[in-house]
Amino acid sequence: MMVKVKRPNVKLDRKKIISAVIILLLFSVILFIWLRPEVKPEEYPTVEVTPVGRADVEVYGEYVGRVRAQQFVEVRARVEGYLEKMLFEEGTSVQKNQVLFVINQEQYKAKLNKAMAQLKKDEALALKAERDLNRIKPLYEQNAASQLDLDNAIATYESATASVSMSEADVTQAEMELGYTTVRSPLSGRISERHVDLGTLVGPGGKSLLATIVKSDTVLVDFSMTALDYLRSKERNVNLGQRDTSRTWDPYVTITLADNSVYPQRGLVDFAEPQVDPQTGTFSVRAEMPNPGQILLPGQFTKVRLLLDVREDAIAVPSKAIVIEKGGAYIFVVRKDNTVEKRFIELGPEIENKFVVERGLAVGENIVVEGFHKLAPGMKVKVTVPVKPSGESKTE
Numbered sequence: 001m002m003v004k005v006k007r008p009n010v011k012l013d014r015k016k017i018i019s020a021v022i023i024l025l026l027f028s029v030i031l032f033i034w035l036r037p038e039v040k041p042e043e044y045p046t047v048e049v050t051p052v053g054r055a056d057v058e059v060y061g062e063y064v065g066r067v068r069a070q071q072f073v074e075v076r077a078r079v080e081g082y083l084e085k086m087l088f089e090e091g092t093s094v095q096k097n098q099v100l101f102v103i104n105q106e107q108y109k110a111k112l113n114k115a116m117a118q119l120k121k122d123e124a125l126a127l128k129a130e131r132d133l134n135r136i137k138p139l140y141e142q143n144a145a146s147q148l149d150l151d152n153a154i155a156t157y158e159s160a161t162a163s164v165s166m167s168e169a170d171v172t173q174a175e176m177e178l179g180y181t182t183v184r185s186p187l188s189g190r191i192s193e194r195h196v197d198l199g200t201l202v203g204p205g206g207k208s209l210l211a212t213i214v215k216s217d218t219v220l221v222d223f224s225m226t227a228l229d230y231l232r233s234k235e236r237n238v239n240l241g242q243r244d245t246s247r248t249w250d251p252y253v254t255i256t257l258a259d260n261s262v263y264p265q266r267g268l269v270d271f272a273e274p275q276v277d278p279q280t281g282t283f284s285v286r287a288e289m290p291n292p293g294q295i296l297l298p299g300q301f302t303k304v305r306l307l308l309d310v311r312e313d314a315i316a317v318p319s320k321a322i323v324i325e326k327g328g329a330y331i332f333v334v335r336k337d338n339t340v341e342k343r344f345i346e347l348g349p350e351i352e353n354k355f356v357v358e359r360g361l362a363v364g365e366n367i368v369v370e371g372f373h374k375l376a377p378g379m380k381v382k383v384t385v386p387v388k389p390s391g392e393s394k395t396e
Helices: 010-035 106-141 148-179 229-233
Strands: 046-051 054-076 079-087 099-103 181-185 188-189 210-228 252-256 267-272 280-291 303-318 323-324 328-334 340-351 352-357 366-370 382-384
Touching: 046 328, 054 188, 054 280, 099 210, 106 148, 106 328, 148 181, 210 229, 210 303, 229 280, 229 303, 252 280, 280 303, 303 340
Parallel strands: 046 382
Antiparallel strands: 046 366, 054 210, 054 303, 079 099, 099 181, 188 210, 210 280, 252 267, 252 303, 267 280, 303 352, 323 328, 328 340, 328 366, 340 352
């Protein structure tokens, strides 16, 4: 008896295998796409740039100064006597020729009256001597009087006229002394407290200083500059204390008050010492400053800021954009293809967080002002410009 063996369906199994392989491949592709790392675009460091331009740059120097009055006058008694009156309020403003003090006048009036009386007596004697001379002259011409009589008459007349001149001088002196008993202000300004009390003997035999007057509607500010500042100013043909009509500017000063506020008025340098103090290496400079509101008080110290020079059409860049090291100073310049270049430059003076660049930069070039610490020469960067007032920024 023969047994029949059933053979499997090969065609059907092959189809299943192919389907399974296809499904596995699709799953592998999907899994590969899903699990593969995301390729990010290349990122460049972001920097802030500003273009290089030209402008007039003002160069200042800062010093310590002292304010003093334009005029300081001591009011003194020129004649001796007892002080009778004081006709002003201490610490107030007084005007020129205003009466301040009155000294006892009795003795000076008496002296003037005596001098005037002596003058009248001498004038009378001189008149008599002139009449006698006029009578002697014709008699002498007629030989009725001797030469001795004529000489005596001439001598008497000349002596009498000399006595008149002396008496006139005595009267003038007595009038002056009487006038000195009324003490007037020699200038307009502010007067101090009185230095003597009423009833005090003042003048040559006593205390002569009565008060002081300060003219401070214009003050002087004194400060010292170094010899190096002088040399630098000479290099730019700036002569401190001398007016130069060829310049469009003058060396002016501003000062800072005790509360760190800036005084609104400006002063001009009107004097510079022609020699340097060998002990300090400095020379004295003086500026004249308006003081209409009497804000500045003589004797106070203040900070002085002096305009030393104006660098016309200079290139100035922010100090924060410059790197200073032993080899010199350099700055990063962004080229047109947004790559950076390390550029060494020659620096001039620093003014208000900016450096004047003497050499190494050209107008129109873009320099990096923020983000240069992460740069290397030749690196490509993403450029932004400083934020505009509207709050917008521009990106290249």
